[in-house]
Amino acid sequence: MREITVLPEFKKGEIAFKGIPLFQHNTTLKKELDRTVSEKEAVRLFESMLYIREFEEMIIKLKSKKFTPFDGFQFIGATHLSIGQEAVATGTMSALHADDYITSTHRGHGHSIAKVLFRIYSMTRDELVSFLDVPGSGESDDSLLEQAVSLHLFKTMAELFGKEEGYCRGRGGSMHIADFHSGHLGANAIVGGSMAIAAGAGLCSHFLKSNKVVACMVGDGAANNGICHESMNFTAMPQFGAGFPVIFIFENNQYGMSGQQSGEVAGVKYLSRRGVGFNEQNMHARTESGMHVLAVRNAVLEAAGICRKGSGPVLLEFKTYRYAGHSLSDKRMTYRTAEEEEEWLKFDPLLLYKKELLDNKVMTESSIDDLANKVKNMVEEVTIKAANASDPAPGSISEGLFSSTTSEGLGDKHRTLKTFKEPKKFRRDSGGRILYRHAVIEGLMEEMERDDRVILYGEDVAEYGGAFQATVGLYDIFGRNRVFNSPISESAIIGTALGSAMTGLRPVAEIMYIDFILMTGDQLGNQVAKTKYMFGGKAKIPLVIRTTIGGGKGYAGQHSQSLEVFPAQFPGLKVVIPYTAYDVKGLLKTAIRDDNPVFFIEHQHLYVEKGVVPEEEYTIPFGKGIVRREGKDITLVSYSHQLKACIEAAGILEKEDSVDVEIVDPRTLVPLDVDMIVGSVNKTGRAVVVVQAPGRGSFGEHIINKIQEHAFESLKGPVKLISAYEVPPPMSAPLERENLPDAAKIVKNIREMMAI
Ligand SMILES: Cc1ncc(C[n+]2csc(CCOP(=O)(O)OP(=O)(O)O)c2C)c(N)n1
Numbered sequence: 001m002r003e004i005t006v007l008p009e010f011k012k013g014e015i016a017f018k019g020i021p022l023f024q025h026n027t028t029l030k031k032e033l034d035r036t037v038s039e040k041e042a043v044r045l046f047e048s049m050l051y052i053r054e055f056e057e058m059i060i061k062l063k064s065k066k067f068t069p070f071d072g073f074q075f076i077g078a079t080h081l082s083i084g085q086e087a088v089a090t091g092t093m094s095a096l097h098a099d100d101y102i103t104s105t106h107r108g109h110g111h112s113i114a115k116v117l118f119r120i121y122s123m124t125r126d127e128l129v130s131f132l133d134v135p136g137s138g139e140s141d142d143s144l145l146e147q148a149v150s151l152h153l154f155k156t157m158a159e160l161f162g163k164e165e166g167y168c169r170g171r172g173g174s175m176h177i178a179d180f181h182s183g184h185l186g187a188n189a190i191v192g193g194s195m196a197i198a199a200g201a202g203l204c205s206h207f208l209k210s211n212k213v214v215a216c217m218v219g220d221g222a223a224n225n226g227i228c229h230e231s232m233n234f235t236a237m238p239q240f241g242a243g244f245p246v247i248f249i250f251e252n253n254q255y256g257m258s259g260q261q262s263g264e265v266a267g268v269k270y271l272s273r274r275g276v277g278f279n280e281q282n283m284h285a286r287t288e289s290g291m292h293v294l295a296v297r298n299a300v301l302e303a304a305g306i307c308r309k310g311s312g313p314v315l316l317e318f319k320t321y322r323y324a325g326h327s328l329s330d331k332r333m334t335y336r337t338a339e340e341e342e343e344w345l346k347f348d349p350l351l352l353y354k355k356e357l358l359d360n361k362v363m364t365e366s367s368i369d370d371l372a373n374k375v376k377n378m379v380e381e382v383t384i385k386a387a388n389a390s391d392p393a394p395g396s397i398s399e400g401l402f403s404s405t406t407s408e409g410l411g412d413k414h415r416t417l418k419t420f421k422e423p424k425k426f427r428r429d430s431g432g433r434i435l436y437r438h439a440v441i442e443g444l445m446e447e448m449e450r451d452d453r454v455i456l457y458g459e460d461v462a463e464y465g466g467a468f469q470a471t472v473g474l475y476d477i478f479g480r481n482r483v484f485n486s487p488i489s490e491s492a493i494i495g496t497a498l499g500s501a502m503t504g505l506r507p508v509a510e511i512m513y514i515d516f517i518l519m520t521g522d523q524l525g526n527q528v529a530k531t532k533y534m535f536g537g538k539a540k541i542p543l544v545i546r547t548t549i550g551g552g553k554g555y556a557g558q559h560s561q562s563l564e565v566f567p568a569q570f571p572g573l574k575v576v577i578p579y580t581a582y583d584v585k586g587l588l589k590t591a592i593r594d595d596n597p598v599f600f601i602e603h604q605h606l607y608v609e610k611g612v613v614p615e616e617e618y619t620i621p622f623g624k625g626i627v628r629r630e631g632k633d634i635t636l637v638s639y640s641h642q643l644k645a646c647i648e649a650a651g652i653l654e655k656e657d658s659v660d661v662e663i664v665d666p667r668t669l670v671p672l673d674v675d676m677i678v679g680s681v682n683k684t685g686r687a688v689v690v691v692q693a694p695g696r697g698s699f700g701e702h703i704i705n706k707i708q709e710h711a712f713e714s715l716k717g718p719v720k721l722i723s724a725y726e727v728p729p730p731m732s733a734p735l736e737r738e739n740l741p742d743a744a745k746i747v748k749n750i751r752e753m754m755a756i
Pocket residue numbers: 105106107189190191192218219220221222253255256257326
């Protein structure tokens with residue numbers, strides 16, 4: 001029974017919105033010196049902005065060859081500079097704790113520089129020594145700190161140059177820098193792409209009660225992207241009593257690439273207004289100056305406080321301006337005027353803050369010059385060092401794609417101590433069998449008991465038990481903090497699962513029909529699949545995405561597709577597609593223990609099939625297929641529900657034609673048990689592959705390619721693909737029957753192949 005009832009209520013009235021504060025943090029250094037910053041910290045704010053400015057200016061010099069680390073040096077890659085926006089990065093990062101999280105954007109050099117810089121500033125001597133990975137004895141604290149900053153800038157520049165010693169081993173470059181040790185969950189070159197990841201990190205912080213805040217840095221352009229709205233809504237869900245501790249920070253530099261927010265592509269002048277739509281508190285939204293570092297810092301301090309009190313999320317908009325073009329090839333004068341630029345230059349964050357430092361006698365002209373020279377020299381030094389650093393070895397290209405670790409051997413460390421109801425195994429029939437969907441539930445239940453970091457969410461998975469009843473009862477056992485209904489936000493389901501997997505949970509996310517995976521294209525293909533490799537192979541992503549295939553039920557084009565090839569297209573995902581109740585349980589348990597993202601495909605027709613499932617603990621390794629039927633005349637490769645028709649066809653062929661069919665089921669598509677398939681084809685000399693999907697570009701074609709590549713010599717004839725037609729699944733029963741490969745079609749094809 002639901003705790004929340006929705007009674008009819010039609011009382012006349014008006015919805016009143018609370019006001020949204022505009023530029024109310026108009027503070028001064030004088031005030032803050034008494035309240036929130038020491039003189040040392042005040043200088044560091046300036047130093048951080050100088051590092052960012054100098055770093056970005058260096059990119060311009062490198063690109064225009066005004067600075068050449070060595071003869072013939074070529075700067076390649078993206079150049080989205082944050083000159084003009086230094087106060088946003090610095091103010092924000094200085095207000096966070098060292099272990100708080102951030103996500104960042106294509107214009108993220110400033111975020112990365114400042115996030116790690118402020119972590120370094122907060123380090124003890126021992127931490128500095130460990131960061132530097134040197135003995136460090138005899139060095140002064142200041143010297144260690146300088147070395148740490150230099151190393152940090154070097155790793156940042158080296159990443160821009162695609163070097164092995166860069167933050168991400170040259171796999172990410174300018175637009176994809178991350179440093180998980182510093183809570184930097186990654187810059188993202190997909191506008192808005194990081195927002196659900198941030199929401200997921202917030203979910204994890206909330207569930208693990210780690211008190212960590214997530215600052216999600218995005219440009220104004222992201223405010224109009226679907227994932228933005230899904231993510232903000234996700235963090236504001238009231239079902240946990242409080243939203244998640246995420247600060248969405250819109251760094252509003254007025255433009256997308258050239259598209260202008262105000263008056264052109266957004267109907268609101270202030271993006272903070274968007275906060276009104278997500279919870280009754282307006283997400284505590286406010287708009288502040290992004291040119292005044294102390295205003296930014298104060299707003300983020302306040303927002304972090306709100307989040308740590310359990311009253312997040314928060315939306316902050318900082319009005320700022322990028323002085324350079326969108327990229328260095330951008331013709332910015334085609335879309336903005338010199339007058340506009342001049343006006344904004346009067347608000348240069350470095351000049352504004354420099355004046356405050358001088359006025360308050362925190363620094364003098366000469367100490368400012370000294371600092372600026374130190375910063376300039378350091379940036380030049382690290383640039384030369386980074387340019388001369390080694391490139392990744394070409395042979396290392398595949399390193400960092402998958403983690404080799406699992407949660408096997410966990411013992412009782414994370415065993416669930418409290419359940420709301422006794423977990424119980426399903427009763428077996430006299431043959432020891434249970435339903436496939438019960439095997440799914442049992443697998444989930446056992447893994448959730450074994451590891452309290454495993455959570456399950458998706459649409460309707462809680463009290464209702466999932467659209468196909470494959471999660472029934474789990475909510476009653478584990479409660480809302482482990483099993484919950486998500487909004488109908490497929491992208492956010494996947495993206496938050498990624499963010500929470502990166503930060504300490506082991507989520508199982510459910511997408512009701514595989515057709516809806518197309519809603520999640522970016523989160524699945526650009527985020528989940530790439531996060532480990534692109535950020536230098538360092539992330540662990542223990543994440544399972546469960547979904548279902550249907551077909552044959554008259555549900556037509558958008559609920560009947562067999563899209564297993566889609567996830568298999570993205571290196572970085574494992575793809576599992578079990579046929580029996582035994583397999584579904586064993587493989588699901590393996591998937592949940594794996595430290596990599598696993599795309600797990602169940603079949604709606606199989607949910608109600610029974611199979612023998614032992615009560616004792618077992619798992620099934622990935623990449624190990626199974627011979628479903630031994631035979632000597634022809635190999636039939638298939639998987640999931642399609643195997644049923646194959647087995648029926650094999651029976652007919654044996655009986656009527658004395659053809660002995662061997663049926664092999666790879667069970668996992670990535671990794672694929674090529675050896676098993678090839679071994680079988682080498683034995684029989686013939687092969688047919690059967691898939692439920694249309695043939696063009698299907699996974700069946702990939703299997704055929706592997707057969708041609710590795711078993712060509714053994715083949716007595718061409719390999720045949722039996723698949724659906726090249727049409728969207730039709731609704732009409734006769735049309736759908738015609739579309740799907742059934743036993744009769746398989747028999748017919750095999751008879752033709754064998755000239756019977
Ligand atoms: C989803 C997506 N669409 C388009 C682009 C191409 N693109 C890269 S940056 C950019 C502008 C982004 O504007 P904004 O979010 O305001 O960030 P800013 O560049 O101003 O920092 C565009 C359109 C992209 N990277 N991702």
